[in-house]
Amino acid sequence: MATEPLTPTEQLRLQLPRAAFAFRGYNITNLGRTPELWQVEAYRPILQRWLELGSDVCHRAHGQRTDLVARIVGKLEADLEHYAEAVAMIMAVELAQLDMLAEVHGVEYGQASLAYGYSLGELTATAANHMVSAAEAMQVPVTLANDCAILAHDTKMGILFSRTEAISEMNVIHLCEDITAEQKGVIGISAVLSPNTYLVLGQHDSLARLKSRMHDVLPETVLLKRDSNLWPPMHTPIVRQRHIPDRASVLMEAMSPEPGLDTPVVFSLATGDTSYGKEPAREVLRRWVDHPQRLWDAVAYTLKEDIKLVIHVGPGPNVIPATFQRLSENVCQQLARMSLGGISMRAVSNLVNRRWLANMLPQRASLLRAPNVEHVCLEDWLLENAPN
Structure with a gap:
């Protein structure tokens, strides 16, 4: 008797123990497919709940009425003059996507193995792991957004x-x-x-x-x-001109850190390590403000830990997927150059010899896994599998 094929939800649920959630950061465009998610009846209350929280954080930080729901419904991108709204919207949408996945599809974030975020996404990851509340995580970048925009x-x-x-x-x-x-x-x-x-x-x-x-x-x-x-x-270091790191540290003193979820493990791009399990969350977050984002370390760690699926969270994620894609292409081309048996000499001569990668492969053989890692854009998955 033939077995029924797994549904996309069942497949995703089975993959979670070897999956990583990757949260996006700020970009020039930040709406992504969020207006489409708003049109899905099952998702709308969840998205509205988080957007209203983001609006409230903006209002408390700057004293101006903010309506992120209206921005989504009107498909209005937040420009640099509305940077605080863009920050709150990105974080709200990321957390809403996780709740859509859990509440509508029964796929729980806490079943994954690893999580990290690029730039703003790291704050979202700490909120998703319940290390700090979502409102506290949003408050710091939203409060300081105007000075960052001026710079x-x-x-x-x-x-x-x-x-x-x-x-x-x-x-x-x-x-x-x-x-x-x-x-x-x-x-x-x-x-x-x-x-x-x-x-x-x-x-x-x-x-x-x-x-x-x-x-x-x-x-x-x-x-x-x-x-x-x-x-x-x-x-x-530019943010130090307006004392943003020190002011962020003062704001973080009001946070009430919690132990957080056991899984997924959160990898910090501020330190290039799983620092949240080794030192207080506030100490790691202080470095997040003016330390470079070590995305390569997160990519290498993902491959070393035998992660088989990366779920990209947020509206229109780009930097992390593009980084994995470039590495995957480079690995394939470098291996083709190193193995002449299955490729013509003319084709080999046209390949770029990526010495930076060739020199790393003997020490970091896990990089060879890059072409085999599956990637899912969560907003696409949610729309493709939306309830009728």
């Missing part, structure tokens, strides 16, 4: 990368420190996406000065691509 008006992002060589993080740090010491604008690493890719944020013409002298200490293959958008300079 963004003179801050530009650069993507520092090489297709072939690893880039020494210490050399980049020293270069940024030397440029900052000229007192013509602060520049610093905001994220380590991989050993050959960094996000840097700089004021005034500091990115131009970085580009003009980077080959004094970095390989000739290193390129700097500038992004034309304005970015709040979180996770860099």
